[in-house]
Each structure stands twice: as structure tokens, then as C-alpha cells.
Amino acid sequence: MSTIPADLKYAKTHEWVQASAPDAAKVGISDHAQEQLGDVVYVELPEVGRQVRAGEACAVVESVKAASDIYSPVSGEIVAVNATLGDAPEQINQDAYGAWLFSVKCTDTAELDALLDAAVYQGLIEGAA
Structure with a gap:
């Protein structure tokens, strides 16, 4: 069973978001996402200074099973x-919620407010199981 911290927000594409300042957010992948990927062997991160839009692929996580695009939940x-x-x-x-990506x-x-809370995200992944 995946861990879903209640103090984070979630995207339907399985990224988590933690507000780290009034206008900044740390982004990583959920415990559910890392379980689905399996052993992660490589991470391609975006360049600092890059402009991203909510929903835009900007990083890649590769595992022994597959490579998966990571989307920015916010612009x-x-x-x-x-x-x-x-x-x-x-x-x-080892720690999906401690290993932030960018x-x-x-x-x-306002895009932060549109993300899923833990309860809704839990329902999303349980519905997909």
C-alpha cells in the first residue's frame, strides 16, 4: 500500500507538490509512482532557469522497467x-517524498489549489488498481 502524506498536493500524473515558500513548490513523484516504476536507475532533471507550464513534461525517471516523463504540476x-x-x-x-526532483x-x-488533496489522490490510485 502506498504512503500518501496529507500535507502534500498531488497531480493526476502522480507527482507530489509541497509548497516551500509562498510562491514556490518542490516537486517529486509519489510513492505509488515509484512502486509502479520499480528500481529507479537514472533521473534526467530540467535545467535551472527553464520556464515550464502546468502539465508540461520536464524531467524523466528511468527504471529497470521503463522510462517515465515527469510533468510539472504548476507553471x-x-x-x-x-x-x-x-x-x-x-x-x-528509498524515500519518494524526501527525494524531490525540482x-x-x-x-x-492558484494552480496549487487546483491539485488533488491526499484523500482524492488516494481515491484516484485505488480506482486505478
């Missing part, structure tokens, strides 16, 4: 990436 500028994942991508399997300075904070 804005990439202001940081978790460079430690380059040498240790398995951190995503941080976005949001251009529209």
Missing part, C-alpha cells in the same frame, strides 16, 4: 534541482 521557472539524484537515483525508491517558482499560485 513557472525551475529554480532548483535535486542534483544528488544524479549519483543516487535509488533515493526515489523546485518551481510559481507564476500562478
Whole structure:
């Protein structure tokens, strides 16, 4: 059973979002997503300074099973990436909610409010099972 922290927001594409400042958000993949992928072997992160739109593919997580696009749940500028994942991508399997991928300075904070809360996300993944 996947862990779903109640203090995060979720996208239907299985990314989690944690507001890290009034207009910034850290993004990673959910525990459910990492379970579906299996052992993560490589992570391709977006470039700092890149402008992204909500729903745009901007990173890739590769596992022994498949490669999966990671979508930005919010629009804005990439202001940081978790460079430690380059040498240790398995951190995503060990702690999906601690291994953030990138941080976005949001251009529209209302997009955060449109994301799923933990209960709705739980219903989404249970419906997919």
C-alpha cells in the first residue's frame, strides 16, 4: 500500500507538490509512482532557469522497467534541482517524498489549489488498481 502524506498536493500524473515558500513548490513523484516504476536507475532533471507550464513534461525517471516523463504540476521557472539524484537515483525508491526532483517558482499560485488533496489522490490510485 502506498504512503500518501496529507500535507502534500498531488497531480493526476502522480507527482507530489509541497509548497516551500509562498510562491514556490518542490516537486517529486509519489510513492505509488515509484512502486509502479520499480528500481529507479537514472533521473534526467530540467535545467535551472527553464520556464515550464502546468502539465508540461520536464524531467524523466528511468527504471529497470521503463522510462517515465515527469510533468510539472504548476507553471513557472525551475529554480532548483535535486542534483544528488544524479549519483543516487535509488533515493526515489528509498524515500519518494524526501527525494524531490525540482523546485518551481510559481507564476500562478492558484494552480496549487487546483491539485488533488491526499484523500482524492488516494481515491484516484485505488480506482486505478
